Amino acid sequence: MPILRFGSDAQKERYLPKLCSGELIGGNGVTEPDSGSDAFGLATSAKREGNYYILNGTKTFCTMAPAADVFMVFATVDKRKGFMGVTAFIVERNFPGFRVGRDIEKMGLRTAPMAELILEDCKVPVENRLGKEGNGAAIFEDTVEWERGCIMASLLGGMERQLEQCIKYSRERKQFGKAIGKYQSIANKIVDMKVRMETARLLLYNVASRKQAHGKAAMEAAIAKLYVSESWIKSCLDAVQIHGGYGFTTEYEVERDLRDSIGSTLYSGTSEIQRNIIARYLGL
Numbered sequence: 001m002p003i004l005r006f007g008s009d010a011q012k013e014r015y016l017p018k019l020c021s022g023e024l025i026g027g028n029g030v031t032e033p034d035s036g037s038d039a040f041g042l043a044t045s046a047k048r049e050g051n052y053y054i055l056n057g058t059k060t061f062c063t064m065a066p067a068a069d070v071f072m073v074f075a076t077v078d079k080r081k082g083f084m085g086v087t088a089f090i091v092e093r094n095f096p097g098f099r100v101g102r103d104i105e106k107m108g109l110r111t112a113p114m115a116e117l118i119l120e121d122c123k124v125p126v127e128n129r130l131g132k133e134g135n136g137a138a139i140f141e142d143t144v145e146w147e148r149g150c151i152m153a154s155l156l157g158g159m160e161r162q163l164e165q166c167i168k169y170s171r172e173r174k175q176f177g178k179a180i181g182k183y184q185s186i187a188n189k190i191v192d193m194k195v196r197m198e199t200a201r202l203l204l205y206n207v208a209s210r211k212q213a214h215g216k217a218a219m220e221a222a223i224a225k226l227y228v229s230e231s232w233i234k235s236c237l238d239a240v241q242i243h244g245g246y247g248f249t250t251e252y253e254v255e256r257d258l259r260d261s262i263g264s265t266l267y268s269g270t271s272e273i274q275r276n277i278i279a280r281y282l283g284l
């Protein structure tokens, strides 16, 4: 999305077809060891020297970094300018001075590997700057709205699959001579999962339709991000409980959903940060 929305024609031509076909894998380098929620407090520096920028710094928690070919890296051309100095660059894996650091082990989402990015006098051609100097914060804010909507859509798919599986299990699993779904305490969990899923769907469709109509949906994206991620964790806990001891084993993979779900209230801005954004839009 950042390249599509802010890239030059040459950048679009060079990267977009291959990113769309899967020939190139992309990564996003915003977070640093000392700046997470405070994304624009980043310290990675970019200094112009002739036709290049020289980038120095370390990025962390970069999803897909071990496999990625091209990265969106946010750096500052002048730290004293705060968010006004933040600038976006397209960095290719083979640029001199760039390397992918150690793999980061995590509790879930293990099929999406993660690593650090290390930039040591990394030479980035001027034509790989995305937008103008100091435009990085605006680019980040714009694309994070898309990110929040699109990532949450995949959780909605997970909620649908999980609900179907829980209904099936509750019909088949019998205790005390009848299907566990006939016990109101199990049925209620499934009903709550259904209500969360349908609410999540409406919140996501609201973001999508607003983006289509007006282009902006910052508060709506924050509401959807907050609600869908927290609902996903609640539904994952319900799914484990419905499966009893089998839910705690790896057999039905509901424990895997639970491990994966925990990341959703952290990445793309934590729940606390989404609440801050919504509060700001309410004038608080």
Ligand SMILES: Cc1cc2nc3c(=O)[nH]c(=O)nc-3n(C[C@H](O)[C@H](O)[C@H](O)COP(=O)(O)OP(=O)(O)OC[C@H]3O[C@@H](n4cnc5c(N)ncnc54)[C@H](O)[C@@H]3O)c2cc1C
Pocket: 027, 028, 029, 030, 031, 035, 036, 037, 038, 060, 061, 062, 063, 064, 109, 263, 266, 267, 268, 269, 270, 271, 272, 273, 276
């Ligand atoms: C699975 C996963 C994938 C990720 N992928 C990427 C990626 O591809 N690229 C990338 O750049 N980053 C990525 N991240 C990093 C992610 O964006 C950060 O982890 C997140 O922004 C939080 O930053 P932090 O971990 O440094 O926590 P911190 O910012 O240190 O926060 C610690 C705690 O303090 C709270 N807190 C902080 N500030 C405030 C505040 N102002 N008000 C209230 N509470 C506050 C937070 O909500 C949190 O609970 C990923 C993270 C995860 C878990």
